[in-house]
Amino acid sequence: MSLDIGNIVTYNPISYAWLYPLFIWEFYKTIGQPFLLNVLEKGWKYKTPLEKILQIYLEEEIFKIIEAEGGRKIIMEGNLLVEMLKKYGDRSDVFDIVCTWVTGLIVSRLHKEPDVPSFRAVRAIINCIAEELISPDGSVKAEPLDKVVSYRCKVCGSRFPSREDIRRHVTYTHLTPSDEIAASIEEEKTLIGYFLDLESLIKALRKENVDPETFFTRIHKFRALVHDDEDVPWIVERNGRRYLIIDPSWVRLVSRTREYERELMRGRER
Numbered sequence: 001m002s003l004d005i006g007n008i009v010t011y012n013p014i015s016y017a018w019l020y021p022l023f024i025w026e027f028y029k030t031i032g033q034p035f036l037l038n039v040l041e042k043g044w045k046y047k048t049p050l051e052k053i054l055q056i057y058l059e060e061e062i063f064k065i066i067e068a069e070g071g072r073k074i075i076m077e078g079n080l081l082v083e084m085l086k087k088y089g090d091r092s093d094v095f096d097i098v099c100t101w102v103t104g105l106i107v108s109r110l111h112k113e114p115d116v117p118s119f120r121a122v123r124a125i126i127n128c129i130a131e132e133l134i135s136p137d138g139s140v141k142a143e144p145l146d147k148v149v150s151y152r153c154k155v156c157g158s159r160f161p162s163r164e165d166i167r168r169h170v171t172y173t174h175l176t177p178s179d180e181i182a183a184s185i186e187e188e189k190t191l192i193g194y195f196l197d198l199e200s201l202i203k204a205l206r207k208e209n210v211d212p213e214t215f216f217t218r219i220h221k222f223r224a225l226v227h228d229d230e231d232v233p234w235i236v237e238r239n240g241r242r243y244l245i246i247d248p249s250w251v252r253l254v255s256r257t258r259e260y261e262r263e264l265m266r267g268r269e270r
């Protein structure tokens with residue numbers, strides 16, 4: 001899960017409680033030691049009871065609990081998590097994938113819970129991105145906002161930070177006539193974010209009973225959802241409509257979640 005979502009979910013202690021077991025599982029998985037239920041119970045400091053949270057993990061087959069010698073209870077991967085690890089276990093971003101998947105599952109289960117309002121915001125965002133920016137096959141159809149970061153000379157491959165610099169280089173080093181200068185310059189761009197129609201987002205938030213004013217305060221405070229380039233504004237107006245330029249990680253998250261869903265569904269059909 002990207003840190004960006006963290007700004008909406010994990011800084012909120014109510015919502016963080018729901019993801020906490022997963023984070024601890026990840027830790028024990030990393031160090032290769034058994035994850036004892038007892039550890040989770042002892043360290044529990046959230047208002048929402050652990051049992052209520054674990055119930056969803058068990059129902060969704062993310063975890064299962066087995067009893068070991070001496071009555072110790074160990075939290076192990078459930079069927080779904082085993083399946084995920086089989087599929088993506090040899091990738092370096094496996095925890096990222098698992099976290100994305102599990103968070104998505106939990107968010108979709110919890111959006112109706114009155115005591116986890118920030119999940120409703122995440123769900124609104126995910127729905128809105130899925131509808132507006134992602135094709136049914138999981139590919140990104142969103143319009144990107146790029147920024148030129150450097151200029152490359154097509155003749156010799158050298159890079160320059162500004163258009164002036166490269167024009168000077170092409171003119172004096174390669175003696176390029178002025179009407180051919182543009183053709184020998186290649187702009188190198190980086191992706192800043194994607195256009196998300198502001199009106200659609202506000203509509204999606206209202207649909208999930210999330211107060212847009214509060215939500216936008218959070219965007220400003222934590223820079224959540226939006227891109228992190230200091231030179232580019234968050235809101236861009238175009239043809240009379242306003243767009244929020246959102247961070248590519250959100251679009252990747254939703255696109256990947258769609259892909260996994262399709263892959264897992266295909267796997268189950270076989």
Ligand SMILES: [Zn+2]
Binds near residue numbers: 153155157169173174
């Ligand atoms: Zn050159």
